[in-house]
Amino acid sequence: MKLGINVHSKNPDIVYVLACYGAATSGVYKKVARQVNEWKKQGEKVTLIVESDRESVSFWHQIDTEAVVVCNTNVFGKWWHRFRIVEIALKFKPKTIYLRDIFPIWIPKSDTKVILEVQSSFAREIQMRSRLKAWFFQVIRRFHYRNINGVVYVTEELQKLNELSFQADIPTTVISNGFDTQFTSTLDLPSQLESIGFLFVGHPNQAWHGLDLIEKLAGSLKECKFYVVGSKLETNTPNLLSFSALSEREYRMIAQECSVGIGPLAHHRIGMTEACPLKVREYLSMGLPVAIRHVDPDLKSNHDFVFSIPIDDEPIESFASDLFEFALKWVGRRVEHTKLLPWNYQAKELKRIRFLKSFES
Numbered sequence: 001m002k003l004g005i006n007v008h009s010k011n012p013d014i015v016y017v018l019a020c021y022g023a024a025t026s027g028v029y030k031k032v033a034r035q036v037n038e039w040k041k042q043g044e045k046v047t048l049i050v051e052s053d054r055e056s057v058s059f060w061h062q063i064d065t066e067a068v069v070v071c072n073t074n075v076f077g078k079w080w081h082r083f084r085i086v087e088i089a090l091k092f093k094p095k096t097i098y099l100r101d102i103f104p105i106w107i108p109k110s111d112t113k114v115i116l117e118v119q120s121s122f123a124r125e126i127q128m129r130s131r132l133k134a135w136f137f138q139v140i141r142r143f144h145y146r147n148i149n150g151v152v153y154v155t156e157e158l159q160k161l162n163e164l165s166f167q168a169d170i171p172t173t174v175i176s177n178g179f180d181t182q183f184t185s186t187l188d189l190p191s192q193l194e195s196i197g198f199l200f201v202g203h204p205n206q207a208w209h210g211l212d213l214i215e216k217l218a219g220s221l222k223e224c225k226f227y228v229v230g231s232k233l234e235t236n237t238p239n240l241l242s243f244s245a246l247s248e249r250e251y252r253m254i255a256q257e258c259s260v261g262i263g264p265l266a267h268h269r270i271g272m273t274e275a276c277p278l279k280v281r282e283y284l285s286m287g288l289p290v291a292i293r294h295v296d297p298d299l300k301s302n303h304d305f306v307f308s309i310p311i312d313d314e315p316i317e318s319f320a321s322d323l324f325e326f327a328l329k330w331v332g333r334r335v336e337h338t339k340l341l342p343w344n345y346q347a348k349e350l351k352r353i354r355f356l357k358s359f360e361s
Contacts, residue, residue, distance in 0.1 A: 012045040014356065015089040018100035019082075023056035025230075025245040027201075027278035028100075031345075033063050034180060038349040049089050051081050051102075082106065086114070096356050103137065104144065113149040113359040116164075123163050124270035128207050141165060150359060152352065155297055157274035173355050176276040176297045178345025181337040184285035187256045189332060195239075196224045196327045197258035199288065201279045204231050208272075210265030210293075213316045215240055217262075220320035224327070227254050252286070260327045261288040265309070265316065268293075273311055287334030291323055298343040305335045 016036065023029040032048075039046050048067035050060050060067045068088065072078040083106040089097050090110050097114045099105075103122055107114055123141075127134040142165045151172040153159040159174055166172070190197075198217075202209035211231060218226040218240040226240045229251060233242040243254070255261075261283025267275050275294040283290050289305035299306050307326040309319050 010047060010092040010094075012047040012092055012094045014039060014044055014096050014098055015047045015049060015092050015094040016098045016100075017049045017085055017089050017102075019051035019102045020100075021053050021056065022245060023052065023059035024247065025251070027282060029056075029059060030180070030282075031177065031278055032100075034178075034183070034345050035349055035352075036063050038346055039353060042350065042353050044353065047092055047094070049085060051078070051085060079104075095360055098356065099148075104140075107145065107147045109147045113356075114147060115150040115152060115356060115359070116145070116148045117152045117154075118158055118164070119154050121158065121161065121163060121270055121272055124272070125206075125208070128270065129205070150355070152355065154276050155274040157272060157295075171355075171358070173351075174297070175348050175352055175355075176343070177278055177281055178348040179281050179298075179340040179343050180285045181340050181344050182346070184282065186287035186334050186337065187252065189334070190257050193331060196260075196324070196331065198224060198226045198260050198262055198291075198327070199229070199255050199258040199283065200226065200262045201229045201282075202231060202264065204233070208264055208266045208270050210269075210316075213265040214262065216316050217320055217323070220317040221324055224324065225257075227258060229254060255283075255286055255288065258288060259330050260307070260323075261286075261290050263290055263292040263294070265293045268311055284335055284340055285337075287336075289326070289330045289335055291326065303339075305330075305339065 018032065020026055020028045036046050036048065046064065048060060048064040050067060050069050052060060052069050052071060054071045057069045060069050070081045070085065072081060082102065082104055086097065086105065086107050090112055094112060097112055099114055100117045101119055123134060123137055126137050145164045151166060151170060153172060153174050154176050156174050159172055200214050202211050204211055214226060214228060215235060215237055218237045222239055224239060228240065228242040229246055231242055232244045263277050263280040264275065267273065273295050274297065276296055276298060280290050280292060291307040291309060293309040293311060307323060
């Protein structure tokens with residue numbers, strides 16, 4: 001497969017490899033843009049290699065004008081790219097390859113250090129989608145990741161789980177997702193408030209998002225409006241309004257009408273309690289207080305802008321009245337950026353760069 005790239009003039013410090021589709025509306029895209037921007041500020045030469053869709057090519061080139069974007073037209077092409085993408089990265093002769101978790105992917109043995117970022121539980125998420133894929137993952141995982149040199153986890157729970165069965169001598173670190181207080185502006189307040197609004201970003205094929213639980217909350221709080229972005233739902237709940245993928249402008253217009261952002265509600269379905277979702281960080285960076293049903297490594301203390309729903313077997317509806325009272329306190333207010341500064345992404349990316357450089361000696 002020829003991609004028409006000149007690798008001989010490169011020699012970057014870091015080649016960042018990932019798969020991400022729908023860049024125009026993707027939280028992952030925003031995170032990668034912030035990361036690459038910060039890495040370059042730290043003096044690192046960075047090249048992007050991305051598996052994506054044709055509509056996203058121009059977006060990736062906004063981050064890296066010479067980014068290599070491989071686009072799939074069918075399942076065969078997707079598998080072919082997964083088994084070639086790290087090999088392509090190696091041709092650039094980088095000091096380090098930074099690989100955002102992809103499965104399946106072929107990682108050939110080389111002298112270049114390959115660092116894996118683990119964002120979630122592969123095995124448990126795959127199990128909910130396909131038992132056959134889950135079995136396949138369990139069979140090949142140890143062989144599949146044997147050439148990884150270091151791992152960045154986003155939570156301590158994932159680090160302790162070590163579901164990829166890394167040996168104890170593999171260096172690991174924990175770096176949660178950061179808050180963007182630099183480029184994400186605070187939402188204006190609604191011009192007129194007819195009812196309290198709740199914002200939820202989620203997808204129907206990811207059961208741990210808990211879309212069904214949002215519908216139950218909406219049924220319990222009929223005087224409020226619930227806005228779901230990312231999933232067009234068929235529902236008989238009149239105060240639940242859903243939208244498929246939206247532009248940044250459209251998304252912020254809906255978010256402006258809300259008083260609270262709701263994070264994933266069902267991590268317990270995959271046996272997890274800790275998480276640091278990008279959507280929760282985006283809500284807060286826009287000024288929305290949040291309701292969460294997980295332990296967030298950056299939000300463990302009692303903060304007035306966080307409503308923590310207990311992780312137990314209680315029906316979600318039993319917390320509806322408390323959630324409503326929390327939202328009432330935030331009507332006409334936004335979370336100030338200064339409250340988020342301890343967890344800004346710049347500090348987290350500096351820690352990440354230091355971890356990557358530790359492999360160069």
